[in-house]
Amino acid sequence: MTELALAVPAAPAALAPRRRFRLMRRLVGHRSFQIGLVLLVLLTFAAILAPLTGIDPSSMKVRLRFRPPSQAFPFGTDGFGRDVLTRVLYGARVSLWIGFVVALLSGVIGALIGVLAAQFRSLDALLMRIMDGLMSFPAILLALGITAALGPRMESVIIALTVAYLPAGARLVRASALVVRELDYVLAARIAGASPLRIMLRHILPNSVSPLLVHMTFVFAYSILAEAALSFLGVGVQPPTASWGNIIAEGRDYATEAWWVMLFPGLAISLAALGLNLLGDGLRDVLDPRLKGPG
């Protein structure tokens, strides 16, 4: 009994305070976090400031179709004569929003399911088998099925991707909550007379979410990619609303003649995914004590 208690401080969650204390400084000083943050801030601003181009993303000028990139149309025009730059900027609103909401929703719901399973052992088997069931389908296939069933709208894409990315988050939180619930301060809370629900929300959950934060940045990136894939397959956000995925899908038929229609939204997706991955890497380096380097 006593030896066990002695071994406890080595558990990752127990180190949280010191990490938290230096978190901001370490994050700000982390190179890949900096680059990722800058990329994302730039993309977000671009999305917010999209109306400044003064062009309607859906206005068609058939006479100006397939213009290559030029001074007037930096990213060229598409098959309906729409400005690709404007569409990419408006598309950023849809794609980034979907990514953000999916990361947030799947994270929050996943955390709740995970911590419930860890704290109330009788729910564990039920919840985890449901999660296993969801995990047994490839995420994109599951999302494809759900959007197909719900109809191709932005909300369906969000719901589908949330369901698809939920299980991984729930498993992550459950795993770390199972470690945290055995720590002394959880026992201390029980001794103080706290109810299981209170212990779960106040003591276990806040100490179990750091791996999830990292995971959420990756889900953000995956969701942008998955939305693009779904739109490309025709079940995602429907034209004329622009999303990065459906701009690419529309440009697909003219890829050889009008390469710019696919290139620029593709670049935007890559940049967003890169930025989020760098951000997530930085966050992981700072949050995971095992990866603590000299930096």
Add this chain to the structure above:
Amino acid sequence: MAAPLVSLDDVTVQFRTDRGWTTAVDGISFDIAERDCVGVVGESGSGKSVTALSLLRLHARGTSRFPRGQVRFGGQDLLTAPERDLRRIRGRDIAMVFQDPMSSLNPVLTVCDQISETLRLHQGLDRATARRRAIELLDLVRIPDAARRVDDYPHRLSGGMRQRVMIAIAIACRPRLLIADEPTTALDVTIQAQILELLRELRTELGMAVMLISHDLGVIAEFADRVIVMYAGRVVEDAPVDALFRSPRHPYTEGLMASMPALEGGITRLYAIPGRIPDPDEAIAGCRFGPRCRHAEAICRVAVPELLAIEGRHRVRCAPRTRATGGL
């Protein structure tokens, strides 16, 4: 003597293992009176902590059970009381401090949050009152600059300070019994002395009973009024502190005393009890200490000895030693 505060009667705790149910604590019986100060000693694995946790029924449900026995407190059996009643007793009437102050505080909550948690749960104080009370409590456990410290996160505090905070949390609702499970083991020697001194002062100030668990006989000798010696899940000796240290009666207690280094008389090889503490699963007929005992007789290997009084409040679980006094 008035009715005891807590009374353990034949408490037995079993844990589920791969090979079925293992008995970790086997028929523990003792009383703790109001304002009593009981020391519990024993090696690692002798069941000290398990006994303490069973007082509040804190073992995980499903993997532990109490096949027999009672813990009587305030007219209730804590081993069968509804969870709801237990939650009211935990922290309010019986509180606990444990060994490792580094992991006993929640890293994401401030000291104030953690002290007020108990106060708000049991006394329904509002935030501001709880905060004022938290500062008073930090003062009470002699944390300097309490008004500023109260907003610190645990990582800003040293081990000794954290243990003081743990004590502050434990005494927040003026419990009638404080269980201290190796409260000084993880601390420096100088801090140990301070913490023990603090516990002693608080005990008098608040008039609470203390159950101090330790494997350090020195700590026990200094602190306790009465000592319970545990071995392999059983109480082997229960005696007033003077009597125990003056004339230990159980061969195991004698062995423990003999293995303490003497302050005078130069450096000699320390005595060690031969063998090791048996695994809880190990089948040992008769006395659990028998195989390691220098004085073991035939009877020791046949019958489980009973815990019998030899003089006054001195009880021993040893067949040969209790025979003379008319026991058995």
